[in-house]
Amino acid sequence: MQTTSQANPALFSRERLIRFSDCDPAGIVFYPQYFVMFNGLVEDWFNEGLAIGYQKVVIERRIGLPTVHLEADFRAVSAMGDQVVLSLDVERLGGRSLTLQVHCTGRDDGVLRMQAQIVLVTTSLDNHGAITIPDDIRSAVTVAQARRQALD
Amino acid sequence: MQTTSQANPALFSRERLIRFSDCDPAGIVFYPQYFVMFNGLVEDWFNEGLAIGYQKVVIERRIGLPTVHLEADFRAVSAMGDQVVLSLDVERLGGRSLTLQVHCTGRDDGVLRMQAQIVLVTTSLDNHGAITIPDDIRSAVTVAQARRQALD
């Protein structure tokens, strides 16, 4: 059983309640909803962790952050009323892509519910073609990683 | 560019309109919604392709079909108003798991939008533990595969 390690905190994490509206007739999280939750985590990371307004990126700068590749393992169910911790780490910062490792873990039991590797690319919302990651985003991610490594 | 091949039809497929409610502020399918669509395709496959009522499986027999592993590639965007073909093939029929290959392809342009490998397990909805695939489901999948191979 994999647990969250206090010794090695994630780059960014947020607690979240599993809600009625996240769950399916089996009473557990309907799995596409995990990806909605992690989309929200990336949003919070941009806003709060990187101090780069997600809304400004998408709406004003018309830069998209679509997912181009995804690998996910679902290890244990999350039920309505569970408090979970959603966390993310940067696995790779490429020229046009950002590879994240994300985890959903029970806050109280430390049990890993699911984990995924998510590869995002930066795109132009005018034509949906990939673009180089803008300098301010690259710089903010690099700083965040360096700060985290200094803590290890 | 990968296209759908007439010579090698999928085991099961359905057309679907990309709707307003499937799309995000970038005007394209919000990627978790692909998994909602494929969940619906599996439902239709059980109901229409395998003649095993999906609702009976989940509600009356209390058998779950959760996804335990997922790998997906997103190749091209799908926009509101697109007609797409969702298709599935069985890659592996295991003791307790079913590995599907799914594709979403533009109906008119034949362009592959996304593809995924989805591993489902059969579970008891009483305790969410994995169970052996019930005989009627195994048999129906085996017959469907045999029928398809006879067409090749």
Place this chain on the structure above:
Amino acid sequence: MQTTSQANPALFSRERLIRFSDCDPAGIVFYPQYFVMFNGLVEDWFNEGLAIGYQKVVIERRIGLPTVHLEADFRAVSAMGDQVVLSLDVERLGGRSLTLQVHCTGRDDGVLRMQAQIVLVTTSLDNHGAITIPDDIRSAVTVAQARRQALD
């Protein structure tokens, strides 16, 4: 118990399966999902009933169709696997607004599941302000209503 009347068919209707993804931990349709379904019905009505491409209206002509007022009664539950009929009638065609009466009825039992009055306005997606209903849409709605009344 209100049933669908063969003598007085709705202006536009479509059958739809209640899916796993429409339902909540109580095993029945999560009520916001009814409004997603009716949004899809309006989309189908524009595309198929009025022959005015919904996608063209929203994306190319940048005309929005937001809901500004809603009244809904939920009479009976819809469960996963139910086949329902979604129908709509035009109650009022105003200068900038369109008032619809929508119903969700069991296909097999004829039982009314929910009904709603939905008031839509046409807006400019550039500033979200209300605009006069475009002539082609007004004309198509008027023709559809006249055709329906001739059938009564």
Place this chain on the structure above:
Amino acid sequence: MQTTSQANPALFSRERLIRFSDCDPAGIVFYPQYFVMFNGLVEDWFNEGLAIGYQKVVIERRIGLPTVHLEADFRAVSAMGDQVVLSLDVERLGGRSLTLQVHCTGRDDGVLRMQAQIVLVTTSLDNHGAITIPDDIRSAVTVAQARRQALD
């Protein structure tokens, strides 16, 4: 322009960020999503305001809280990145029903985005029939209302 009044605070309220996943191709909240948000607000109210575990009510006690009637006005759009305040007041505590007034207001501009009257009933999840509101819920709502009136 209606604004939130500091002199007359709501019975229960929570801030919420309008997320990418709440929004549609017009870049604004897709209206059914407001009802998902208010379902979450009722969940938070039960858990935090009434100290009655929502999850216990639904899962352990098998009591449903479906919406049976709804009237909503949508006054101004909410866009991705907006911080809004969701609030609720009890309009009427009946024998088997609870009538709520809910509002969504911009946190920073005080502009009312939408308001709704939502009538919930308590039901048995075994047969979906209405049941008398359980004593602990009735008592907690009554205490919360009395406490609020003492503040007026």
